[in-house]
Amino acid sequence: MRPTLARAGGGRHRGALVAKARDAIREGSHSFAAASKLFDRTTRERAWLLYAWCRRCDDIADNQDKGGPLGDQGNVKGAEDRVQAIRILTRRAYDEQPTADPAFDGFGLVADECGLTMDMANDMIGGFALDATRWQPKTEADLLRYCYHVAGSVGVMMARVMGVPEDDGDTLDRACDLGLAFQMANVARDIVEDAEAGRCYLPATWLTEKGWEAGDHALPENRFVLASLMPRLIGLMEKHEAASKLGAARLRFRQRWAVLAAANIYGAIGRKVLSRGQRAWDRRVRVNRFEKLWHVTTAFLEALWNRPEPPSEPILWSRHDFRPVAGW
Structure with missing residues (x-):
């Protein structure tokens, strides 16, 4: 029997993978879909491919399904098995072998085109592994590490998609900051929804201060x-948001505009x-x-001016x- 020929994208046609990825972002995130339109075509397609893999891993x-209601989270063994499946499929895609899943094949393609590494991918998958064990942060540092796994690591990969070289550590750091800020916004918005699924991402030290379990x-x-x-949480978000804009200032104009949007x-x-105070969780913030x-318009002006204010510290x-x- 002949070995399967190694080909980026698992041998699938690039256009087909891009089309599937475009559908995934349209259905999974209107916010990312809107921002991605500001990229040049090549960057946009690569961002879609990366997003589709992230979305599929998350699902x-x-x-x-496509970021909808959480499924049954009661079986820890089942959750761990799903994470292991993600690792195997991602490794296979990275090794340029077919996976029978266009989202993973698309990751293999964008990894090949942009120099993404398995370490980068495994950092993101580590966030799913934490959720599978029903992990909760004890300290603010734990919260930041979780945010790094599920979003900061994606920010680093997105920077590579936009052509930031591997040795430009400071710009990659600032891309990580943007992911951290995104995830803290998600944590704030989804506190009650997460609690209903048995999850809590607020540090235990914060809850103890209020006398809560x-x-x-x-x-x-x-x-x-x-x-x-x-x-406290949104202040932390804004610190990393401000830091991320220092990195965005070094990108090409259309990339900078998309990132700022x-x-x-x-x-x-x-x-x-x-701003909604105690009513913030009565309905989903949109x-x-x-x-x-x-x-998007204010981001255009920011991108033109390109003189971001640094964080307050x-x-x-x-x-x-x-x-x-x-x-840990």
């Missing part, structure tokens, strides 16, 4: 006090949670079409600070 890990924080009678934690849209989600258009961190330490 497999959470037993859901994990789960108590999302109860309706505790929403007023829960809202008092949001300035995404940053503004996701930042708006976090700030809406903050950024409507007209608001997105506004954020000096940047003394790098993406390596958020990776796990031994025994």
